[in-house]
Amino acid sequence: MFKLLTLFAILTSVLYAADKVEIYATSMDSKDSIVKASGEVTVVYKDYFLSAQNATYDKNTGELELFGNIRANQGQNYKLLGDYAKLNIAKKERVFKPFFMLEKESKVWISADEGCALNKDFDIQSGMMSGCNPNDPLWKIHFSSSTYNSDDKWLNIYNARIFIYDIPVFYTPYFGYSLDTTRRTGLLTPAFGTSAVEGVYFEQPIYIAEQNWWDLELKPQVRTNRGYGGYTTFRFVDSKISKGQFTTGYFKEQDSYFNSQSLANDTHYGHNFLYDNSDVINQWLGTNFKGQSGLYMDINSMNDVDYINLSTNDTTQNATSKQVLSRVNLFYNTDSNYFGAYFKYYQDLTKLSNEATLQKLPTFQYHRYLNTLFGDHLIYNLDMQSNNIYREVGKHVTQTNVNIPITLQTSIFDEYLNVSYKAYLYAQHSKFSGTETIKSGDYENGYFARNYHVLSASSQVSRAYDDFTHVVGFGSTYTIGGAETKTGFYSDYETFCSDANNKSTPQCEFYNITAVEEELKLDFTQYLYDSAGSQILYNRLAQNISYQNTQNSLGELENELDYQISKGIRLYNNMFYNYDQNKLSKLYNQLTFSGNGFNVSFSHLYKDTFLEKTTAYTPYTSYITSSASYTYNKHYSYNVKYNYDVESSLKKGAEIGFLYQKRCWNFGLKYLENNRPVLTDTGSTSIYDRYIYFTVVLKPMMSSDSGPLFEYKLPETTQGL
Known part of the structure; x- marks a missing residue:
């Protein structure tokens, strides 16, 4: 021992x-x-x-x-x-x-x-x-x-x-x-749910990641009263400067559900491909160009909107727009020049066929960046675009635009006043092809060219006080038209398509020339900053005065206000007043509050186009959005949302719930309503989805953003669009 x-x-x-x-x-x-x-x-x-x-x-x-x-x-x-x-x-x-x-x-x-x-x-x-x-x-x-x-x-x-x-x-x-x-490869958190209409919902994601450069996510799902299907996402990083992902899905309806809901399709399928490369030309062609190049691809295709709705049991997480855009953008950029090619394809999910939908396949662009002469007093640049506006049936066109603005600028009165003169040179050429769809005669190839002039003067002054700084700006812009020349299509339909009531007609679908009116635009801006440099107030007032239209010389008066009332209260207002109608054409207000654990937002949008009201069209828009959340302490939080279309008397969405959080677990309960579009055999409708969410997160086995553990879907209701 x-x-x-x-x-x-x-x-x-x-x-x-x-x-x-x-x-x-x-x-x-x-x-x-x-x-x-x-x-x-x-x-x-x-x-x-x-x-x-x-x-x-x-x-x-x-x-x-x-x-x-x-x-x-x-x-x-x-x-x-x-x-x-x-x-x-x-x-x-x-x-x-x-x-x-x-x-x-x-x-x-x-x-x-x-x-x-x-x-x-x-x-x-x-x-x-x-x-x-x-x-x-x-x-x-x-x-x-x-x-x-x-x-x-x-x-x-x-x-x-x-x-x-x-x-x-x-x-x-x-x-x-x-x-x-x-x-690593394994099973992800499953999703459970039940619906009075669709039955029990179960989804078990499977994650496969055998190599560092790719992974695969399989998401099979079953809805016992509706059908079965699955979605798959393959993600990859093919180089240090590029990455992408491919998603595809399929869902098969049961005959009983398909017939009872009058759906347009008994199967729903589609795919999405995303790809981003930040130096595509040098990588793919083996070159060593010093300029910047890039490729962005977002390609979508689906047979109807239910492909999006069924991708998850929580439809509030889906962007169910009525129109899906696929696009491919390719560019090469240097200090002086820009070259671009863009492909856009639109799919209208409310239509059974998109053969008559106009597409831009492709658009080519060249842009010459600003160049200066005479000590930066003369500025010029060049922009060219060629658009191939195409569809499978009917008429299509290739339109080429050229725009050359030239600006002469300087300052006077010891730099208190900035003045400039800008000359615009603009031209457009249209070449038609395809089958004629109207009875008024064939479109003729033609061109439109014009020049117009813009004179500007502006000044901005500021003054510092003990507690704040005040900045005031004044500006005026005078625009006057110049010479014009036109042939073919442009001379044939100028008068007809200049009428606002004819804008939606087939004759005017390719006519995008707007008149240059002689007008004066006045604007006033002011800012208030506190001693720390934070903005307290921003206010802008703008007025257009037309010298060409003597009956309606005053354009709409715009007032924009952003006011930080206090540390936690902010008011934003944007309104347009129409003198001809003696009414507001647009009014948007948003009030937000943040403090003492509260985050509250309320907004209202009102618009009036002053067009005639019909059974298929309403000229008014009146929409309310609101949300509020309260964090009682680090454990308890509550939230509520409500969105309402006042003009249509239609509730667009609602939500109320709470969340209890601890270091090792979360528990939440939420009730939610969501209005989503769906395609039936009689056309497009919308459906109210109503959910009860039970969220249980067992940390660290589950993440806080893994979604609800269980969902209960209440019976849905249908609303025609």
């Missing part, structure tokens, strides 16, 4: 050259092949560091036994504790009774009757796991057995029973989970 701290190291290099056991203890006795250590025992074995009250080591068998208050660390990742442990150096086995493991990075702990480890594999018997405080965990998972690999940090649990406090809420014969945050 040693009375002072002693050090004893035992090497087993004769039998096991790669294994070394070091024992440090306050006192140590050795007899034959048995070594006994006591008092602050520390054992170092490979990357294990173990501490215990007592230890026994047999040099012949290679077995090391530890007793009392055992703590074991392996590397930097997890900690093991127990009252008894045995390490067999020859068999490379470790046994802990009882077993307790804490994974430091994820803060997940496992407590069991016994744990046996062989190399990197753990076999754990009859225990529980959680990410909460071990003394009184809010949630825990009891299991009959479990396996864990310390290399890939993958945990398998068998006969798992999930408890919230001591209340059992869920059972599964198997549950697999990664304690590592690196991407």
Whole structure:
């Protein structure tokens, strides 16, 4: 027995050259092949560091036994504790009774009757796991057995029973989970739901990531009363400067649901391809151009809008626009020049066929950046675009635009007044092809050219006070037309298409020339900044005065106001007043409040086109959006939303719910209504989806943005569009 701290190291290099056991203890006795250590025992074995009250080591068998208050660390990742442990150096086995493991990075702990480890594999018997405080965990998972690999940090649990406090809420014969945050193949969080119409909903995402440059996500789903299907997303990074993803999906309706809902299609399918490359020309052509090039692709295709609606059980997360845009953008850019090619394809989801929908396939653009002469007083640039406006049936056209603005500018009166003169040279040429669809005669190829002039004068002054700074700006712009020349299509339809009532007619679908009126635009702006430089107030007042239209000389008066009333209260207003109608043509107000845990926003948009109201068209828009959230403390938060179309007397969406958050779990309850479009055999309608969401997030096994654990979908109602 040693009375002072002693050090004893035992090497087993004769039998096991790669294994070394070091024992440090306050006192140590050795007899034959048995070594006994006591008092602050520390054992170092490979990357294990173990501490215990007592230890026994047999040099012949290679077995090391530890007793009392055992703590074991392996590397930097997890900690093991127990009252008894045995390490067999020859068999490379470790046994802990009882077993307790804490994974430091994820803060997940496992407590069991016994744990046996062989190399990197753990076999754990009859225990529980959680990410909460071990003394009184809010949630825990009891299991009959479990396996864990310390290399890939993958945990398998068998006969798992999930408890919230001591209340059992869920059972599964198997549950697999990664304690590592690196991407790997496995099962993602499933989604559950039930609907009075669609039945039980279940989706089990499968994630495949066998290589660093790609991954594949499979999302099979079933709706017991409606049908089945699945969506697949393949993501890839093909170089340091490019990446992309391809998504495709398919859903098959049951005949009973298809007939009862009068859907247009009994199958829904589509795809989406996204790709981004920030140096495509040099990479694909092997060149070494110094300019910047890029390629962006967003290609979409689907047979109807339900392809989007069915991609998830939460339709509020979907952008269900009536029109889907596919586009491909390619450009090359230098300091002086820009070259671009754009392809746009529109798919109207409210139509059974898009053969008559106009597409832009393609648009070519050349732009010459600003150049200066005479000490920056003369500025000029050039922009050219050629648009191939195409459709499968009917007339189509190739339109080429040329725009050359030339600006002469200077400042006078000791730079208090800035003045400029700008001359615009503009031309457009149209070449038609395809089959005529109107009876008024064929379109003739032609061109339109003109020039017009813009004179501008502006001034801005500022003054600093003790508590704020005031900035005032005045500006005026005078526009006057110049010479014009036109042939063919432009001379044939100029008068007809200049009438606003004829804009939607087939004759005018390619006529996009707007008249240049002689007018004066006046604007006044002012800013207020506090002593810290933050904006308190912004106000802009603008008025157009026409000298060509003597009966309606005053254009709409615009007033824009952004006022930070206090630290937490902000008011934004934008309105247009029409003198001819003596009415507001547009009024938008938004009031927001933030402070004391509250975030409140209320907005209202009103527009009047002053066109004639018909059964198919209303000239008015009146729309209310509102939202409010309250964070009571770090645990409790509440939110509510409400959107309403006043003109149509149609509720567009509503939501109310709360969320309870703790370090190791979240619980939320939310009721939500959403109005979404759907295509039936009689045309386009909208459906009210009503949901009840139960959100349970067991951290760190689930992330806070993983979505609700369970959804209940109430009976839906249909509203014609």
